[in-house]
Amino acid sequence: MGTPLGDFVRARRDSIQPQALGLPERGRRRSPGLRRLDLATRAGISVEYLTRIEQGRDRNPSVAVLNALADALSLDMAEREHLRYLAKITGGACTAHARPEPPRREVRPSVLATLRLLEPGIALVTNRLGDVLARTAAFEAVTAGSGLLDADAPNLTRYVFTDPRARAFFADWNDVADERAFDLWLGPAAANAEWLSEQIAPVAGPEFTRRLHRHQVPHRGTLRLHHPSGGELRLLRETLELTADAQQLLVLLPADEETAKAVDRLRSGPHGRLRAIS
Template sequence: MSGGTPLGEFLRARREALKPQDVGLPDSGRRRTPGLRREEVAMLAGVSADYYMRLEQGRENSPSPQVLDAVAQALKLDGEATGHLRRLARTPLRRTAPSDNGQVSPQLLQLMDSWPHTPAFVVGPALDVLAANATAMALHDCFQRFDNLARMVFLDPAGRGFYQDWERAAQSCVAEIRAAFGHDPESPRISKVVETLSSRSSEFAELWSRHDVKSKTAEVKNLKHPQVGDLEITFSAFTVNGAPHQQLVVYQAEPASRTAAAFAVLRSMRQEPAAVGHEAP
């Protein structure tokens, strides 16, 4: 995806995203490059400028946990970004896990199909949709394909209308792929999705260059379906036991709400098996 090391690219992006005043340093005026200087990060982390430069250039392969914590504090990283930093620092010393083959267990397919009024689907590390129940498929039927969430957000014309806060959805997609990349930087599928989307969407490319990291957890989303209108859902994501590279995503509505009634309508619109395929973006 670029010529640098994943660790060096991450450190550089996070350094360039900070201003001197963000870390309590005086603003000495206009700078030739954005963000903090390497020397400033080194000083804040309590390491030599040469050592920090080696980290960014990929010439230091075994930083201690104490050094990583000091660098994370200097760069104002949150807990998730700090975990991402540690994984990237370990990358040269470990073999990556086997790539996901996209197979979803029959038991999980049966479980999703048993939720008639709750959209549920399974995604892989690159946000490929590996399986979905009928309600989830009906919910996303305004898209050309229900195949990859990032492609749907950035390349499908329906995305900007479906996601009422499109910018938030776009940022989340990129940050989630970046988090997955930290677990498996050598994943050919993640690389392919990132390269394709970067070449076809300048917005994706800009967000990817920021190195923001955020895994799927739980939050409220506001959607707009062309047939049933505005929807307010709470989504939760769960790691699948036996397939940690997969996540089960569940959309829920408040009982007796307008969104709950809309889910019932969507379910009646479409009856299909849970398994779906995905295509490359």
């Protein structure tokens, strides 16, 4: 049985063409990407050891080995951080398996007070699973009619993968889907992520599972929304990590004058007050 660390190393190896690293083409292969031999040579480890890592039979590679693999795979800073994170959770996988369970949904009063100060801006509090725990009235206005907030306990990840309206609402749905799948690996806890994955996988099918195990580190560019009222909104994202709570405060800012005017029009319509969901 594989591990998140092994899956990530194998996925990155498969994504690299030998020519990109100045390696000779060794003829046709059944699988794409870099050969284990080539990666092991570049990292200074044996093919047998690399195979054990990829197959999940070695769960505790040293920091030196992780750095060597990162160099050999030409990982950027975000990918290196993800490699170290996966090594951490993979190394702890031999401990007693936690029962899958939903995460806590409480938002601290001081965080809610901060969110109120951001009105009339577009902001929300969420966790890495995508639970929308609190939001400003402007966020409600911008997402009105999309179906995102229809559920009693809205969840961005569930919406993206199970609601057909999400593909129309998010102009770059594929990028957003990669983000949502990737963030499941980051918390709040492995048991929480497994709980949500077990709920989504039967409904979303291979589309979700493939993205989850591909470990595609997202770049999180401008968020483009096709609002049901017509027109496109282009929003910049600023994120404040609430590390102690395993939550995030996300602020969405108009990326251009046209979007700013459209947001003003949406905010002028009827909408509710700040809502916290617990």
